Amino acid sequence: MESLFANLALGFGVALSIQNLLYCLLGVLLGTLIGVLPGIGPVATIAMLLPVTFTLNPTSALIMLAGIYYGAQYGGSTTAILVNIPGESSSVVTCLDGYQMARQGRAGPALGIAAIGSFFAGCVATVIIALFAPPLAEVALKFGPAEYFSLMVLGLVAATVLAHGSLIKAIAMVILGLLLGLVGTDVNSGVARFSFGVSELSDGIGFVSVAMGVFGFAEIIANLEQKEKREIFTKKVSNLLPSLQDFKDSWASILRGTALGSFLGILPGGGALLASFAAYTLEKKISWNSAQFGKGAIQGVAAPESANNAGAQTSFIPLLTLGIPSNPVMALMIGAMMIQGIAPGPQVMTERPQLFWGMIASMWVGNLMLVVLNLPMIGMWIKLLMVPYRILYPSILVFCCIGVYSISNSPFDVMQTAAMGVVGYIFVKLECEPAPLILGFILGPLMEENLRRAMLLSRGDALVFFQRPISLTMLLIAFALLAIVLAPAVRKKREEAFVEA
Amino acid sequence: MKITNGKDFWAGLMFIAFGLAFMWVAQSYAMGTSVRMGPAYFPTMLGGLLAVLGAAVLFRAFVSKIDNPLTVFPFKLWRIVAGLALGALAYYTQPSRDASMILEIGHTLLSGLAVGLMFAAFGERSLWVVLFSVVVFGYVLKPLGLVAAVVLLVFISAWGGHEFKYKEVTILSVALAIFSVLAFVKGLGLPMNIWPGIWE
Numbered sequence: 001m002e003s004l005f006a007n008l009a010l011g012f013g014v015a016l017s018i019q020n021l022l023y024c025l026l027g028v029l030l031g032t033l034i035g036v037l038p039g040i041g042p043v044a045t046i047a048m049l050l051p052v053t054f055t056l057n058p059t060s061a062l063i064m065l066a067g068i069y070y071g072a073q074y075g076g077s078t079t080a081i082l083v084n085i086p087g088e089s090s091s092v093v094t095c096l097d098g099y100q101m102a103r104q105g106r107a108g109p110a111l112g113i114a115a116i117g118s119f120f121a122g123c124v125a126t127v128i129i130a131l132f133a134p135p136l137a138e139v140a141l142k143f144g145p146a147e148y149f150s151l152m153v154l155g156l157v158a159a160t161v162l163a164h165g166s167l168i169k170a171i172a173m174v175i176l177g178l179l180l181g182l183v184g185t186d187v188n189s190g191v192a193r194f195s196f197g198v199s200e201l202s203d204g205i206g207f208v209s210v211a212m213g214v215f216g217f218a219e220i221i222a223n224l225e226q227k228e229k230r231e232i233f234t235k236k237v238s239n240l241l242p243s244l245q246d247f248k249d250s251w252a253s254i255l256r257g258t259a260l261g262s263f264l265g266i267l268p269g270g271g272a273l274l275a276s277f278a279a280y281t282l283e284k285k286i287s288w289n290s291a292q293f294g295k296g297a298i299q300g301v302a303a304p305e306s307a308n309n310a311g312a313q314t315s316f317i318p319l320l321t322l323g324i325p326s327n328p329v330m331a332l333m334i335g336a337m338m339i340q341g342i343a344p345g346p347q348v349m350t351e352r353p354q355l356f357w358g359m360i361a362s363m364w365v366g367n368l369m370l371v372v373l374n375l376p377m378i379g380m381w382i383k384l385l386m387v388p389y390r391i392l393y394p395s396i397l398v399f400c401c402i403g404v405y406s407i408s409n410s411p412f413d414v415m416q417t418a419a420m421g422v423v424g425y426i427f428v429k430l431e432c433e434p435a436p437l438i439l440g441f442i443l444g445p446l447m448e449e450n451l452r453r454a455m456l457l458s459r460g461d462a463l464v465f466f467q468r469p470i471s472l473t474m475l476l477i478a479f480a481l482l483a484i485v486l487a488p489a490v491r492k493k494r495e496e497a498f499v500e501a
Numbered sequence: 502m503k504i505t506n507g508k509d510f511w512a513g514l515m516f517i518a519f520g521l522a523f524m525w526v527a528q529s530y531a532m533g534t535s536v537r538m539g540p541a542y543f544p545t546m547l548g549g550l551l552a553v554l555g556a557a558v559l560f561r562a563f564v565s566k567i568d569n570p571l572t573v574f575p576f577k578l579w580r581i582v583a584g585l586a587l588g589a590l591a592y593y594t595q596p597s598r599d600a601s602m603i604l605e606i607g608h609t610l611l612s613g614l615a616v617g618l619m620f621a622a623f624g625e626r627s628l629w630v631v632l633f634s635v636v637v638f639g640y641v642l643k644p645l646g647l648v649a650a651v652v653l654l655v656f657i658s659a660w661g662g663h664e665f666k667y668k669e670v671t672i673l674s675v676a677l678a679i680f681s682v683l684a685f686v687k688g689l690g691l692p693m694n695i696w697p698g699i700w701e
Contacts, residue, residue: 414639
């Protein structure tokens with residue numbers, strides 16, 4: 001316990017330095033901005049900024065990027081409540097009751113309770129990370145290649161189970177991602193694989209290009225194909241503080257949302273999106289006020305908004321302790337660490353305590369900034385919402401293109417990103433979810449490396465994965481997850497749940 | 502047998518094609534043994550798995566209860582062919598290092614057009630216009646500088662939307678060009694030309 005306080009003190013010392021405070025502020029502001037704006041998410045934004053973070057020191061860079069992710073959760077709720085469009089995919093369920101509250105003239109309390117719930121969840125999640133990350137990292141230090149391989153299998157399976165739509169397509173997307181990740185020079189033999197003599201490809205397909213093409217560009221194009229239609233409730237956003245009655249009605253929902261969100265964030269494949277859906281569904285089932293759900297129940301705003309923020313933050317636990325990303329944003333964070341020359345994994349905590357604890361402490365600081373800044377600044381965010389998409393998307397494109405070009409100062413990366421945009425568009429049209437692809441892409445080389453090592457150590461005996469207890473457990477969980485999802489009853493429920501969303 | 506789910510049909514074919522392609526290309530690398538895996542081992546395994554999964558998706562397209570038309574998005578073959586032809590032309594007419602500026606710009610435009618045409622084979626107008634603007638940006642940045650590249654990017658991409666207001670787009674492009682120069686070149690110090698190369 002004492003070491004916890006010592007660690008947190010170290011972390012706050014780092015996070016409260018002027019420079020890091022500034023980058024934290026920049027991160028949460030950017031996060032809120034893109035959270036408010038529909039049509040651009042944290043994945044595209046972080047991908048856009050990756051090349052730029054190269055010039056920063058690692059701690060500041062990661063503090064800023066983390067701020068973008070949880071900041072987006074705050075911003076997303078604003079758009080959901082006022083415009084009935086999810087600014088962020090994780091605030092889809094907030095639309096249901098938040099927008100109804102706004103129509104009843106209660107936009108202020110809805111925004112207020114969302115911010116307060118998020119702040120509470122953010123505080124709890126920070127403590128959870130500080131408590132659980134160190135012991136987990138210690139366990140992870142004992143992992144051999146077999147355990148790592150099985151862990152990655154589990155992570156990827158979990159990610160596909162939680163993906164939208166067809167399971168089999170999601171698995172295929174993971175494998176396609178793994179294969180794309182293998183493009184480039186093979187570390188063991190030095191052979192340039194799948195590069196077709198293109199020298200740029202011998203370093204592999206650019207991670208930023210894949211993320212930005214498949215998420216950023218494809219998203220813009222898909223948005224352009226639909227006509228925009230917005231109805232904004234801007235006039236009556238006064239009185240942001242919820243009444244005492246509102247607090248009485250929603251404190252239990254905030255607690256439940258936080259607990260569920262924190263738990264789901266830790267799971268491989270989890271994160272903000274899953275957390276908010278699950279919290280809304282749970283709340284609808286057990287709240288005394290469930291009859292009012294969908295008609296403007298404050299619980300229907302409080303629970304998912306707390307949950308998505310908690311989930312966004314606790315999804316850093318697998319990243320920081322195991323070096324395994326649980327969702328595309330975390331995959332990008334791994335990319336950011338690699339750019340800085342840090343190998344993600346359990347050793348980060350012991351080798352770079354400033355970075356580890358500084359980042360955790362910055363999350364609490366960032367949440368405080370979000371509450372203090374956002375409530376008074378809501379008027380400004382609303383103004384931003386009035387900016388039509390036809391102005392927005394060329395601006396987004398400019399920043400994306402400059403970011404991509406600056407990776408290697410050549411047109412190649414830009415071309416590559418555009419090509420990935422085509423691929424991403426085809427994925428959207430064929431209903432193939434891209435999130436599993438990006439996870440596979442980042443894990444491809446790691447998985448091959450650990451498979452090779454494990455097989456070398458076991459002298460070619462594939463049974464090694466079933467003989468080591470931790471490895472066996474993880475594979476069993478993975479199989480169980482697949483079996484559960486494939487069971488006809490659950491399969492039907494799962495499809496219904498995603499259709500509802 | 503009738504295809505009921507067009508999306509699954511194409512997705513299945515896509516996965517099979519990717520899987521087989523990776524397996525096929527991997528054959529030129531060393532396979533190794535299960536103890537010492539060569540560079541071909543893992544890709545061959547994954548490629549095979551992907552092809553099998555693709556076959557399952559393809560099979561589902563015939564028995565699915567979800568009805569999706571077979572045309573998922575417009576596809577124009579002639580644009581791919583024309584793009585490939587122009588691309589080959591650009592490849593074989595690559596100017597030497599000390600070639601004149603005009604020749605270089607001409608070649609750049611030709612390459613951009615080739616890639617743009619290939620993108621234009623897929624999807625609706627918004628897809629290819631947006632991606633074409635990106636391609637132009639990538640090729641034009643070095644010879645023409647950041648300002649011109651941003652203005653071109655904004656103008657072309659804005660043309661891909663529903664409404665194109667001349668005045669608005671002009672203001673936007675100028676504003677973004679100024680901002681990009683200040684933020685990225687002056688602020689972050691990215692090594693990019695601001696104006697066309699011959700002027701500096």
